[in-house]
Amino acid sequence: MVQDLRIAVVGAGRMGSDHIQRITRVVSGAYVSAIVEPDAGRAQAAAAEAPGAAVFSRIEEAIAAEAMDAVLVSTPGQFHAPVLEPALEARLPILCEKPLTQDSASSLDIVELEQRLDRPHIQVGFMRRFDDEYAQLRELVASRASGELMMVRAAHRNPDVPEQYTQNMLITDSVVHEFDVLPWVAGSRVVSVEVKYPRRNSLALSHLREPILVIMELENGVLIDLEMNVNVQFGYQVTTEAVFERGIARTGEPSGMQVWRDGRVSTTEHTGFETRFARAYDAQVQRWVDAVRDGRLVDGPNAWDGYLVALCCEAGVRALTDGGVQSVVAPERPAFYA
Amino acid sequence: MVQDLRIAVVGAGRMGSDHIQRITRVVSGAYVSAIVEPDAGRAQAAAAEAPGAAVFSRIEEAIAAEAMDAVLVSTPGQFHAPVLEPALEARLPILCEKPLTQDSASSLDIVELEQRLDRPHIQVGFMRRFDDEYAQLRELVASRASGELMMVRAAHRNPDVPEQYTQNMLITDSVVHEFDVLPWVAGSRVVSVEVKYPRRNSLALSHLREPILVIMELENGVLIDLEMNVNVQFGYQVTTEAVFERGIARTGEPSGMQVWRDGRVSTTEHTGFETRFARAYDAQVQRWVDAVRDGRLVDGPNAWDGYLVALCCEAGVRALTDGGVQSVVAPERPAFYA
Amino acid sequence: MVQDLRIAVVGAGRMGSDHIQRITRVVSGAYVSAIVEPDAGRAQAAAAEAPGAAVFSRIEEAIAAEAMDAVLVSTPGQFHAPVLEPALEARLPILCEKPLTQDSASSLDIVELEQRLDRPHIQVGFMRRFDDEYAQLRELVASRASGELMMVRAAHRNPDVPEQYTQNMLITDSVVHEFDVLPWVAGSRVVSVEVKYPRRNSLALSHLREPILVIMELENGVLIDLEMNVNVQFGYQVTTEAVFERGIARTGEPSGMQVWRDGRVSTTEHTGFETRFARAYDAQVQRWVDAVRDGRLVDGPNAWDGYLVALCCEAGVRALTDGGVQSVVAPERPAFYA
Amino acid sequence: MVQDLRIAVVGAGRMGSDHIQRITRVVSGAYVSAIVEPDAGRAQAAAAEAPGAAVFSRIEEAIAAEAMDAVLVSTPGQFHAPVLEPALEARLPILCEKPLTQDSASSLDIVELEQRLDRPHIQVGFMRRFDDEYAQLRELVASRASGELMMVRAAHRNPDVPEQYTQNMLITDSVVHEFDVLPWVAGSRVVSVEVKYPRRNSLALSHLREPILVIMELENGVLIDLEMNVNVQFGYQVTTEAVFERGIARTGEPSGMQVWRDGRVSTTEHTGFETRFARAYDAQVQRWVDAVRDGRLVDGPNAWDGYLVALCCEAGVRALTDGGVQSVVAPERPAFYA
Structure with missing residues (x-):
């Protein structure tokens, strides 16, 4: 059996909690292996929905622990860039909730950083x-x-x-x-x-x-x-x-x-x-998981789309x-x- | 100009009143020339809607007065036969509200009587x-x-x-x-x-x-x-x-x-x-008026349909x-x- | 019985022919008493649809002949003003196809002319x-x-x-x-x-x-x-x-x-x-006929609306x-x- | 992490193949651990869709090998009883495609057999x-x-x-x-x-x-x-x-x-x-998987419903x-x- 994808969900607010439930209960071929959330109470509440998930307060710790195969970013938009950068450097596939970052200048930084990799690693969460x-x-x-x-x-x-x-x-x-x-x-x-x-x-x-x-x-x-x-x-x-x-x-x-x-x-x-x-949210995450598992990494809007x-x-x-x-x-x- | 059709409305209850208003205000090429209604109060109320219409208490009187070119029968069903018979004998075109008569035996009498004429004179008011x-x-x-x-x-x-x-x-x-x-x-x-x-x-x-x-x-x-x-x-x-x-x-x-x-x-x-x-009621009466004026007499369900x-x-x-x-x-x- | 309204239809092109048929076959309480159309062939064709209608080549002739109680104008827009003016002067109620006239200046002339009468006489044919x-x-x-x-x-x-x-x-x-x-x-x-x-x-x-x-x-x-x-x-x-x-x-x-x-x-x-x-066309003409017959003259957009x-x-x-x-x-x- | 449910799919025809794809690609928390199909070619084709699934020609062999936690029966209806009986005896939860069995007598045998267990183990696949x-x-x-x-x-x-x-x-x-x-x-x-x-x-x-x-x-x-x-x-x-x-x-x-x-x-x-x-098929299997994992075993029509x-x-x-x-x-x- 192909190994299930281990996903770190970064940000356990409303959208993050929804994604944790979705990955745990709806999506096939993946599970939440890590929750990255600085607020301890929120992190514990989220972890209760994802049995076995490790909890980290910073993305860097989760990367150091090799706790995931892919990252789903659901922090508020102004905190996307500080998550995307280390995740890209760790060459991890990423599903980033919209917007890519808080403005076009920082989005351009991200697309420039990403172009150092062999191919796009970021999918942006425009679920429509x-x-x-x-x-x-x-x-x-x-x-x-x-x-x-x-x-x-x-x-x-x-x-x-x-x-x-x-x-x-x-x-x-x-x-x-x-x-x-x-x-x-x-x-x-x-x-x-x-x-x-x-x-x-x-x-x-x-x-x-x-x-x-x-x-x-x-x-x-x-x-x-x-x-x-x-x-x-x-x-x-x-x-x-x-x-x-x-x-x-x-x-x-x-x-x-x-x-x-x-x-x-x-x-x-x-x-x-x-x-x-x-159904669009479910399909978005399922198709992203499928794309990561079969090596395509992205099946939807990419970082350039997010920059536009x-x-x-x-x-x-x-x-x-x-x-x-x-x-x-x-x-x-x-x-x-x- | 072709003469407008003079219609006698027989029965000035709810359906009859509706028809009087329809002929007076909506239908082209016809007007209510006579109202036949034994209840004097109801007759007067109806006549107020049809300026110039003569009022009679029995169909035979209206026929004797040559007060109409055609008859619209809107009495209760059990009183249709006593209106249809003299009207047929006077060879008047008739639009008869449904049912034709109160039962099949009396309906058969009507179709037999009608067949003595040169062609069908009765249309039955199945407006659908x-x-x-x-x-x-x-x-x-x-x-x-x-x-x-x-x-x-x-x-x-x-x-x-x-x-x-x-x-x-x-x-x-x-x-x-x-x-x-x-x-x-x-x-x-x-x-x-x-x-x-x-x-x-x-x-x-x-x-x-x-x-x-x-x-x-x-x-x-x-x-x-x-x-x-x-x-x-x-x-x-x-x-x-x-x-x-x-x-x-x-x-x-x-x-x-x-x-x-x-x-x-x-x-x-x-x-x-x-x-x-x-609109079906309006169209029914308009098309019947047109048929009577151009000599077809019937443009819709006939007495045999009513018998069936x-x-x-x-x-x-x-x-x-x-x-x-x-x-x-x-x-x-x-x-x-x- | 209240007298049926005698209508002169001015202009017997496509719209005019439609109105002639409508008044003759659909509208209650009115008939086409005159057709004003300079093209003789077109006038004859139209007259065949309106038994008894007199034919004139100019509106002034029809007015002189007292051939109508009201006017329906269905000439091309640039010819509306020369019809509206004599009709207003004859104090005739008018249903004028849209537009009122070909531009705002001539429309303003019409509304100024109309204001010399006791009340609005023109309805504009915005049938919607x-x-x-x-x-x-x-x-x-x-x-x-x-x-x-x-x-x-x-x-x-x-x-x-x-x-x-x-x-x-x-x-x-x-x-x-x-x-x-x-x-x-x-x-x-x-x-x-x-x-x-x-x-x-x-x-x-x-x-x-x-x-x-x-x-x-x-x-x-x-x-x-x-x-x-x-x-x-x-x-x-x-x-x-x-x-x-x-x-x-x-x-x-x-x-x-x-x-x-x-x-x-x-x-x-x-x-x-x-x-x-x-149905809007039919209702427009019926309601205008009703308004003229009961003395309101206009039941819809008036000349000021046309000017706007x-x-x-x-x-x-x-x-x-x-x-x-x-x-x-x-x-x-x-x-x-x- | 709660263990994913290991499902044996019995019968790899059209419905069985659909279910194998569904469990593998759509359903969360389960995978196909065994395929039971006497036709070797069909079994191999199905196994290609479910990486890691063991192939058996008879249900008894799969039971003996402890190859599954639950059984999905998708053979033709006349072959349901011979699968249900050993599966019930092994106390395995079962999702059985409709009908339960080929007639009411054999269905009654199944409900009698099932009643020897502590509670219902069979869900019937009426997906509507x-x-x-x-x-x-x-x-x-x-x-x-x-x-x-x-x-x-x-x-x-x-x-x-x-x-x-x-x-x-x-x-x-x-x-x-x-x-x-x-x-x-x-x-x-x-x-x-x-x-x-x-x-x-x-x-x-x-x-x-x-x-x-x-x-x-x-x-x-x-x-x-x-x-x-x-x-x-x-x-x-x-x-x-x-x-x-x-x-x-x-x-x-x-x-x-x-x-x-x-x-x-x-x-x-x-x-x-x-x-x-x-979506009804997907939801049926997902909810059955959830019910088996949390110990309810059945979340839908049971064997008595199938008998009725x-x-x-x-x-x-x-x-x-x-x-x-x-x-x-x-x-x-x-x-x-x-």
Whole structure:
């Protein structure tokens, strides 16, 4: 039997705990061999979910102990770089939650460091690429069965956000997903970002001015208009309507049991990303484990993709703050990341 | 300009009033020239909706006064025959609300009387034939584009019924519609009827045992299983799922504005036949008026169809009461009604 | 009986012929008493559809002959003003196909002329206001049951357009409808228009650069992003997704018989405005006839609404041609048109 | 770390191979330690999918070698009993593909044998219970939120079946699933079965008379009418419409990306049970593995459920062959299986 993959999960907060449970209970061919978490109480709670996992307070200790074959990084974004660097130096395969790092400069440092290795070792956790319907839409684009893709009309709607959610996080925490997945679907990259303000939602936190309409242009001419909405109250909804030369396609439509009652037929909507993308998260980790075990190391967005998204987020924040059409200028994708 | 059709509406109860308003406000090329209603108060109320209409207490008086070109009969079913007979003798075109008469024997008398005329003069008000989706389904059957029709799985659901609704009316007042429209869709006639009792609805009137499952066989082998339900509480719903050799078709699905709120996406269902079949009622009367004006006289179910439905209802009541598979034995359709 | 309304239809082209048939066969309480059409062949063809209608080559002749109680104007837009002026002077109620006139200056002339009368006599033929779902959406906005409206995400898609369709007609012939109906739904008026160009449809006529994304701001802060698309090939589709503070609503979703065949479940889409808005056209004319007969004269968009739309079209054409955000500056709505 | 579960897969045909891949690649906490298959070529092919698995030609050999902690039985149904008996005697937990055995008499032998153990060791592979929507429907029934369940209107449609599919297999291979899952949803057991014949599908294999309509009564009065159809050509579809006192619920409706093209909006339907119930199969095995690892042994239908289904199948075959309403007489459920 091929040996099960030993994974060190770094960061045992909400996302980290979810990943520990996923690896322990859902994913085939892997187990959590190490938990790296400086907060001792949190580390113990996490370890209870992963029988046999060793606990470390720093990644360097886990590396020194040779406690893992691969690393899953789920610390807050500003602490990604200090984990990625030693893990890369130890030549460990890495699944890094989004964003790659906190800004484009530090992301560029990471991609430069990684290029000293023989091939990409980092996969970034943009899990939407593992959602069945996004994948079907990408296939439809690539097939040209409906002609060329011309526009994407998207919506990203959250029921609400916590008090600490800031205006910039509309871009850096939320639109960040569309910056990765929609160019991937469309087969191009973002060249500009613009933000428009509709009437403000009076139910939103008082420091937020939202929803916003984000307009992105891709290098191949595709235009994206995205409604970014974090206080829709009624549920969690991520949809796209792709406009082709010969037709339309829609993803993210409600599904499941239909109930007729009280004069209406209705279907329950999602209330959070945890259920909406439950299968995408599972598939992401399973496919990453499979890729590491069979030597491919990465099966999804790589560090260069993460760097491009960081550039988009910076343009998006400028557009949010200063207005106008903000360009996204990126170097050529290195052959290393082809 | 071709003269507008002068219509006498006989019976000014709920259905009659609806028809008076329809003819006055919606239908082109006709107006209500006479109202025949023995109840003076009801007659006056109705006349207020039809400026210029003469009021009569008996059909014979209206005929004697030459007050109309055509007759719309909307008295209770047991009073249809006494209206149909003098109207036929006066050779007037007639739109008669369903049922044709209260039983098959009296219906047979009517078809025999009608056959003394040069051609059919009576149209029976089975308005479902004027519903767009039933018509589309019939075309799909006739086209054989999905192969032969094999089964129809139907549902007829009312939110509730009034206290005076009896057990037999499940058949004679409700299933009566399916006895006309489903054979028309399927291109055949009913040869047997059976009734099954599911668990009883505890919210139904105490004297009703319902819903029921009605199973009909058609001469061409098509099998129909119909859920007849008069206490669904949530709305009014009439649906069919037609099973073909190469596919399925569904009619009666909800449509209209979709609303996302409170964790659900929902569409408002109909709450009564008045809205569900509003356009079918309008189309029925408009097309009848057009047919009378251009000399065809009938454009829909004729008196023979009404007689066949009466035979089905009698078999249905036997099935409801005595159980077992009850045959529907009908003579050949006369060439007169081909 | 209240007298049927005598209507003169001015212009017997495609739209005029449709209206003649509608008034003759569908609408209650009116008939075509006069056809005004300079092309003799076209006039005769139209007259064959309206038995008893007199034929005139100029509106002035029909007025002199006292041939009508009301006027329906369906000439090409540039010929509306020369019809509206004498009709207004004759104090005739008018239903004028969109646009009111060919530009805002001439529209302003008309509204000034009309204000000499005791009250509005002109209704403009923006038929979408008579579509059930637009009306339901407007009620939902007005009720605030889902909170305030914040955005409208709309699509207006035609299967194709004829060779003579020009780039500017994207605005003046197509978006013109949204310039009327969406502010009506939202309860506000357009203050700016902007146009964005997605990837061009290679199947479009070579002189067209389309689809376009039109962004409108309303005075109340509502933001509208409209996809205007005249070569979608697959059908005719007009949809809105209205974004409220507490929910979403969608109109224009497909409905009708569902067919399962060849591995898919599908519903037929509309292929033209004639079927998509068939009932809206009928309802528009019926309600206008009813309003004229009962003395209200107008039951829908009035000439001021038509003038506002002309201003929007001019801003839209500037946005299409020159780029940038183009303001729509309008005077206060006169009390006359409140 | 808790030890991974060692599973012996008995029978390496199509279902067995699927299960081997599932356990190896999808399921967490288990691996295939043994393959029992008398056909050497088939055994080798299967072993290539499960690195490290030992191969045996008989279950007794695998037991003697202590090669597994649990057994998954996927031989043809007539060979289940000879596998179940030694496995039970070895006190091994068992997941047995449906049916439990080939008839009710041999199923009764198995439940008697199993009752000598301390508790149930056999789970039967009726995977529909692990489908999300069936589970939601069962919860809706149990909650009584829509009142009592009264009827279930079901459809089970296959695109086609192989030449060796016999008339009786309509019951024993197809309706067998509904005999398990619908009583589970309804919270009762089948007391009678009846079969009706609609018009025959001329595209079916010449020795088949289908579709059939199967009518089942449950002990609690719920009536089920099931369309069993194995030649629908267009896809694979399993749906229910549950009729409650205060509403309706539907499961199995199409979902996924919607495509507008060629005048239609469509959604791809399933073409086989492998995709329709893919997640149910995965969930079934994962939950069984979890139950075995934590000592519950069974988390799904047990051997008594399998025995009841065998009794239903026998009544169903009588109904198919002899007509009439056929009773299902079963002993009381033993406390052992409560």
